[in-house]
Amino acid sequence: MLVLSSPSGAGKSSIATALLKADPNLVLSVSATTRPPRPGETDGVHYYFVDVPKFEKMKAEGAFLENARVFDNYYGTPRVHVETQLAAAKDVLFDIDWQGTQQLRQNARDDLVSVFILPPSMAELERRLRRRGQDSDEVVKKRMARAADEMSHWHEYDYVVVNHDFDQSLAQVQTILAAERLKRGRQTGLKAFVASMS
Amino acid sequence: MLVLSSPSGAGKSSIATALLKADPNLVLSVSATTRPPRPGETDGVHYYFVDVPKFEKMKAEGAFLENARVFDNYYGTPRVHVETQLAAAKDVLFDIDWQGTQQLRQNARDDLVSVFILPPSMAELERRLRRRGQDSDEVVKKRMARAADEMSHWHEYDYVVVNHDFDQSLAQVQTILAAERLKRGRQTGLKAFVASMS
Numbered sequence: 335m336l337v338l339s340s341p342s343g344a345g346k347s348s349i350a351t352a353l354l355k356a357d358p359n360l361v362l363s364v365s366a367t368t369r370p371p372r373p374g375e376t377d378g379v380h381y382y383f384v385d386v387p388k389f390e391k392m393k394a395e396g397a398f399l400e401n402a403r404v405f406d407n408y409y410g411t412p413r414v415h416v417e418t419q420l421a422a423a424k425d426v427l428f429d430i431d432w433q434g435t436q437q438l439r440q441n442a443r444d445d446l447v448s449v450f451i452l453p454p455s456m457a458e459l460e461r462r463l464r465r466r467g468q469d470s471d472e473v474v475k476k477r478m479a480r481a482a483d484e485m486s487h488w489h490e491y492d493y494v495v496v497n498h499d500f501d502q503s504l505a506q507v508q509t510i511l512a513a514e515r516l517k518r519g520r521q522t523g524l525k526a527f528v529a530s531m532s
Numbered sequence: 533m534l535v536l537s538s539p540s541g542a543g544k545s546s547i548a549t550a551l552l553k554a555d556p557n558l559v560l561s562v563s564a565t566t567r568p569p570r571p572g573e574t575d576g577v578h579y580y581f582v583d584v585p586k587f588e589k590m591k592a593e594g595a596f597l598e599n600a601r602v603f604d605n606y607y608g609t610p611r612v613h614v615e616t617q618l619a620a621a622k623d624v625l626f627d628i629d630w631q632g633t634q635q636l637r638q639n640a641r642d643d644l645v646s647v648f649i650l651p652p653s654m655a656e657l658e659r660r661l662r663r664r665g666q667d668s669d670e671v672v673k674k675r676m677a678r679a680a681d682e683m684s685h686w687h688e689y690d691y692v693v694v695n696h697d698f699d700q701s702l703a704q705v706q707t708i709l710a711a712e713r714l715k716r717g718r719q720t721g722l723k724a725f726v727a728s729m730s
Contacts, residue, residue, distance in 0.1 A: 450716075452722075452726065453729075455729060456729045488716075488722070489723075491716055492715060492716060493715055494716045494719055494722055495714060496722075496725070506710075506714055509710045509711050510711045512704075512707045512711070513691070513707050513708045513711030513712070516691045516692065516693060516704055516707070517690060518648075518686075518690060518691060518692045521692055524650075524686070524694075527650075527694070528683065531654045531683070
């Protein structure tokens with residue numbers, strides 16, 4: 335389980351998309367959310383778009399590995415999808431915030447690798463948020479405040495990548511993923527391999 | 533501190549040499565040993581060649597981070613060299629066996645990353661040992677027994693690399709090193725960097 339967190343605008347989503355494209359063994363954990371779709375977002379691909387009663391029902395049933403409220407919207411990670419992928423020996427990528435990461439650490443039986451992506455500067459972060467052009471000034475202001483809050487949790491993560499350059503940051507996250515796969519405990523065939531030699 | 537261990541003949545020394553050549557921030561921890569130099573080995577580069585009384589004296593003075601007896605020879609890691617390099621923000625590479633690694637884990641204040649390199653097969657290991665051509669049949673036999681002993685400790689290491697192919701194995705160790713450097717606690721400038729943004 336690979337968690338990417340960052341303030342909105344630090345480039346996390348672009349890195350996540352490129353990671354998934356380059357690595358067939360990595361699949362995205364699709365979150366459920368009560369927020370409306372943005373242009374270009376597809377139900378079941380970017381999010382499962384649900385209404386508040388449905389979300390509350392799932393939450394009450396323990397269907398989420400983690401869930402959080404952000405502004406007026408709810409977000410949650412459906413447990414069943416993640417467990418199915420892990421059982422199929424896939425690595426699962428989580429695009430979640432610090433609240434979700436804390437819950438995931440508590441609720442997940444499987445091991446978890448967490449990466450925090452920092453923007454090169456707050457000015458650059460605001461520039462990126464404004465360039466999106468989808469959000470009003472007020473929303474950008476709220477996002478900047480939320481970014482500061484999110485960034486205050488960088489020290490809870492295993493790895494930190496400062497996103498000066500997209501290609502370099504992508505390569506760094508890929509390096510982390512490749513190294514973590516070389517950890518002894520994750521190479522499931524090793525015990526049999528060594529046994530076959532003696 | 534990066535430890536590479538493997539049975540003799542698994543390719544560890546070639547990987548270590550290539551790692552050091554490619555990475556100016558990585559320096560070798562040169563061991564002291566009482567065994568005689570092999571052809572091509574230089575005092576102070578490959579080993580510090582010392583006699584038994586000198587070795588015993590260093591050991592008694594606590595000059596070693598780890599030390600071990602292998603066959604009739606003694607090996608030890610002089611503490612002062614390692615500490616000087618770490619203080620200069622260098623990463624230090626250790627080419628030591630499982631005994632040394634266990635001691636290093638206990639004695640080292642700094643954090644340690646350990647990699648075990650496995651041969652692709654025992655037959656290939658023996659072939660590589662014989663190809664060296666520097667050792668008698670009896671020595672090869674002893675080394676094979678020692679290789680089996682060394683290999684029985686693979687599960688004490690953080691990472692495992694199976695050396696099917698030199699270039700791939702080198703790249704894997706480099707990937708491990710690069711990822712470990714992205715760990716939060718090892719990026720010493722991060723706290724100041726984040727503070728400068730808020």
